Amino acid sequence: xxxxxxxxxxxxxxxxxxxxxxxxxxxxxxxxxxxxxxxxxxxxxxxxxxxxxxxxxxxxxxxxxxxxxxxxxxxxxxxxxxxxxxxxxxxxxxxxxxxxxxxxxxxxxxxxxxxxxxxxxxxxxxxxxxxxxxxxxxxxxxxxxxxxxxxxxxxxxxxxxxxxxxxxxxxxxxxxxxxxxxxxxxxxxxxxxxxxxxxxxxxxxxxxxxxxxxxxxxxxxxxxxxxxxxxxxxxxxxxxxxxxxxxxxxxxxxxxxxxxxxxxxxxxxxxxxxxxxxxxxxxxxxxxxxxxxxxxxxxxxxxxxxxxxxxxxxxxxxxxxxxxxxxxxxxxxxxxxxxxxxxxxxxxxxxxxxxxxxxxxxxxxxxxxxxxxxxxxxxxxxxxxxxxxxxxxxxx
Amino acid sequence: xxxxxxxxxxxxxxxxxxxxxxxxxxxxxxxxxxxxxxxxxxxxxxxxxxxxxxxxxxxxxxxxxxxxxxxxxxxxxxxxxxxxxxxxxxxxxxxxxxxxxxxxxxxxxxxxxxxxxxxxxxxxxxxxxxxxxxxxxxxxxxxxxxxxxxxxxxxxxxxxxxxxxxxxxxxxxxxxxxxxxxxxxxxxxxxxxxxxxxxxxxxxxxxxxxxxxxxxxxxxxxxxxxxxxxxxxxxxxxxxxxxxxxxxxxxxxxxxxxxxxxxxxxxxxxxxxxxxxxxxxxxxxxxxxxxxxxxxxxxxxxxxxxxxxxxxxxxxxxxxxxxxxxxxxxxxxxxxxxxxxxxxxxxxxxxxxxxxxxxxxxxxxxxxxxxxxxxxxxxxxxxxxxxxxxxxxxxx
Numbered sequence: 001x002x003x004x005x006x007x008x009x010x011x012x013x014x015x016x017x018x019x020x021x022x023x024x025x026x027x028x029x030x031x032x033x034x035x036x037x038x039x040x041x042x043x044x045x046x047x048x049x050x051x052x053x054x055x056x057x058x059x060x061x062x063x064x065x066x067x068x069x070x071x072x073x074x075x076x077x078x079x080x081x082x083x084x085x086x087x088x089x090x091x092x093x094x095x096x097x098x099x100x101x102x103x104x105x106x107x108x109x110x111x112x113x114x115x116x117x118x119x120x121x122x123x124x125x126x127x128x129x130x131x132x133x134x135x136x137x138x139x140x141x142x143x144x145x146x147x148x149x150x151x152x153x154x155x156x157x158x159x160x161x162x163x164x165x166x167x168x169x170x171x172x173x174x175x176x177x178x179x180x181x182x183x184x185x186x187x188x189x190x191x192x193x194x195x196x197x198x199x200x201x202x203x204x205x206x207x208x209x210x211x212x213x214x215x216x217x218x219x220x221x222x223x224x225x226x227x228x229x230x231x232x233x234x235x236x237x238x239x240x241x242x243x244x245x246x247x248x249x250x251x252x253x254x255x256x257x258x259x260x261x262x263x264x265x266x267x268x269x270x271x272x273x274x275x276x277x278x279x280x281x282x283x284x285x286x287x288x289x290x291x292x293x294x295x296x297x298x299x300x301x302x303x304x305x306x307x308x309x310x311x312x313x314x315x316x317x318x319x320x321x322x323x324x325x326x327x328x329x330x331x332x333x334x335x336x337x338x339x340x341x342x343x344x345x346x347x348x349x350x351x352x353x354x355x356x357x358x359x360x361x362x363x364x365x366x367x368x369x370x371x372x373x374x375x376x377x378x379x380x381x382x383x384x385x386x387x388x389x390x391x392x393x394x395x396x
Numbered sequence: 397x398x399x400x401x402x403x404x405x406x407x408x409x410x411x412x413x414x415x416x417x418x419x420x421x422x423x424x425x426x427x428x429x430x431x432x433x434x435x436x437x438x439x440x441x442x443x444x445x446x447x448x449x450x451x452x453x454x455x456x457x458x459x460x461x462x463x464x465x466x467x468x469x470x471x472x473x474x475x476x477x478x479x480x481x482x483x484x485x486x487x488x489x490x491x492x493x494x495x496x497x498x499x500x501x502x503x504x505x506x507x508x509x510x511x512x513x514x515x516x517x518x519x520x521x522x523x524x525x526x527x528x529x530x531x532x533x534x535x536x537x538x539x540x541x542x543x544x545x546x547x548x549x550x551x552x553x554x555x556x557x558x559x560x561x562x563x564x565x566x567x568x569x570x571x572x573x574x575x576x577x578x579x580x581x582x583x584x585x586x587x588x589x590x591x592x593x594x595x596x597x598x599x600x601x602x603x604x605x606x607x608x609x610x611x612x613x614x615x616x617x618x619x620x621x622x623x624x625x626x627x628x629x630x631x632x633x634x635x636x637x638x639x640x641x642x643x644x645x646x647x648x649x650x651x652x653x654x655x656x657x658x659x660x661x662x663x664x665x666x667x668x669x670x671x672x673x674x675x676x677x678x679x680x681x682x683x684x685x686x687x688x689x690x691x692x693x694x695x696x697x698x699x700x701x702x703x704x705x706x707x708x709x710x711x712x713x714x715x716x717x718x719x720x721x722x723x724x725x726x727x728x729x730x731x732x733x734x735x736x737x738x739x740x741x742x743x744x745x746x747x748x749x750x751x752x753x754x755x756x757x758x759x760x761x762x763x764x765x766x767x768x769x770x771x772x773x774x775x776x777x778x779x780x781x782x783x784x785x786x787x788x789x790x791x792x
Contacts, residue, residue, distance in 0.1 A: 211666070213663070214652070217652050224645050224648065225624070249617060252616075252620065253649060256614060265608050270609070
């Protein structure tokens with residue numbers, strides 16, 4: 001889908017654009033889940049608070065989620081799809097009055113790889129997110145103001161605990177699969193290690209068992225970019241006065257790590273902007289591409305949330321407090337599918353190989369892509385083939 | 397030298413520390429050039445101004461340079477060594493009251509690879525630099541104030557033109573070799589393409605024939621980090637009031653690209669700081685490493701200079717206005733040595749391979765190193781062996 005004549009142009013586009021194109025091209029062959037809505041459910045209350053791993057307590061946690069397909073009588077046909085850093089619960093279909101489909105729409109729907117005719121697909125915005133689940137932009141009930149930088153520290157384990165409560169509330173007794181890429185892959189790994197009795201298989205894409213120094217370093221400079229913005233104000237900015245410059249720069253830094261030398265060279269090379277203001281800005285197309293993606297993120301995301309979620313990623317170590325990494329992974333008996341991308345500089349293939357070598361029952365699949373880490377949001381044909389096959393094998 | 401027991405520790409250290417250690421360990425085997433001084437010479441005057449490629453004019457250009465060894469009667473034993481982005485003319489030996497030797501000290505001296513017993517070694521601070529050569533920190537004679545952001549736009553071609561004037565003033569008739577890594581490699585390539593009659597050989601390390609979209613993107617986010625600092629003030633900051641936060645962040649971003657996933661993982665992994673202020677700062681050692689290098693650069697470098705030099709790098713395309721790249725490189729008949737580092741993510745080996753394939757008379761050498769781009773400032777044993785052999789062959 002990204003090859004052929006359209007390939008070169010597509011590199012410039014975001015996963016949203018891709019998904020839109022692909023969803024349209026899929027019409028007639030596969031179905032769409034159609035119009036969907038996000039729902040919200042409370043999974044923590046003053047009587048049943050959420051005790052966070054780092055020691056904090058949340059007395060109210062709302063979760064925004066979407067479901068596609070129907071749950072079966074046994075509550076065993078559910079597939080949990082976990083989103084990455086800036087994603088949301090909107091994984092498939094369309095919202096009313098919005099043209100952009102969900103972030104994995106080409107993979108989820110009737111007759112698609114994650115087939116909603118047989119599966120009950122669930123996707124929830126993560127704890128600490130800014131798309132409807134309780135997080136830094138939510139009102140702190142004890143003050144009546146948004147938590148902002150005072151939102152208590154949380155990690156991937158807390159994210160999964162919130163999902164576990166949601167899953168239980170939906171009547172799910174066993175998850176056929178937990179699937180995710182990047183930060184979503186961290187959740188998938190945490191799920192199968194923490195709740196093996198609830199999970200029958202796991203798919204982890206473009207991720208490792210714990211965050212590397214390299215990935216932590218990249219998140220660190222992104223956070224510093226946000227905090228260096230005077231409008232950051234220690235995180236106590238008004239909702240309408242985000243540290244836009246800092247958050248945009250953080251995104252630009254991250255975008256470089258999501259792509260690859262070859263994909264940026266093929267798309268931009270040394271092309272210069274048509275109208276070149278030689279005064280300050282660099283005149284190269286790659287600069288305007290990075291700026292564009294920064295502006296786009298600033299419009300849809302929150303700086304405190306960005307900081308909190310990147311910290312949760314940096315703290316991720318599926319073995320921490322559980323023993324040696326190899327042994328913790330060897331204890332996972334579930335069928336596992338691990339996918340890596342050779343051009344991914346952020347989570348290089350060595351990390352996925354380590355997962356496959358240590359997990360008891362894992363298969364490795366290489367996604368052929370020049371696009372780097374973002375390949376897991378681009379290479380839908382390959383993803384579809386491997387996911388379809390894997391889901392067919394889970395209960396075989 | 398970076399292997400063995402000391403290897404792991406050394407990864408954390410800078411090239412300066414390395415050079416100091418290596419210089420000490422070399423004593424008794426090879427010689428040092430000893431105490432050295434930088435000199436300054438005017439290479440442009442109101443009667444002989446420097447006309448820049450971009451259209452500007454400099455009526456006064458001073459160049460800071462150092463020389464090691466003696467020029468021969470024919471003026472044909474000179475080796476020009478070109479420094480990288482934040483380097484200086486101080487390539488070898490020691491300055492009075494300073495403990496840190498020059499940046500390539502392990503390679504330059506009596507009986508060393510670039511043997512000062514037979515060669516006249518020259519290194520000059522580049523045009524636009526902040527170590528003695530005219531640049532943004534210099535006084536603009538027409539205003540009496542530092543140029544700052546008004547320093548005229550210049551490129552690698554202008555840097556080389558200034559070096560050509562210096563070389564002539566020193567009585568050099570033919571350069572036995574022009575040698576450089578990274579931005580220094582750009583100068584070496586420009587020299588041999590522009591002045592083939594003055595250059596007998598060229599050594600380009602960890603560089604390409606023109607700056608890639610990837611490298612431009614990394615420089616772009618670094619410049620944006622500087623300019624987002626309120627103290628940047630459009631570049632009109634006082635010398636004592638640099639945009640330290642922005643320049644430090646720019647350096648931190650660059651440091652990640654100078655190293656590699658594996659070297660950072662081996663040195664830092666997920667180690668946390670002993671005293672962990674959990675409030676804001678990330679607690680990982682990699683974060684403090686990046687911060688440390690930022691602070692170090694801020695003390696010794698200037699923000700306007702950083703912006704001007706990274707722009708000169710981004711504009712670098714040795715073929716621009718000269719024809720097709722392959723043909724321009726094929727026109728170089730001089731013996732060439734190209735060195736690349738497999739772990740270099742900033743100037744990956746594909747760029748060096750392209751150089752070798754196109755140049756008429758080039759040999760490729762792979763520097764084995766986990767350290768990424770910075771390998772050209774670390775792998776002195778390998779560098780020494782290859783440089784020694786190559787220089788022995790130049791006039792053979």
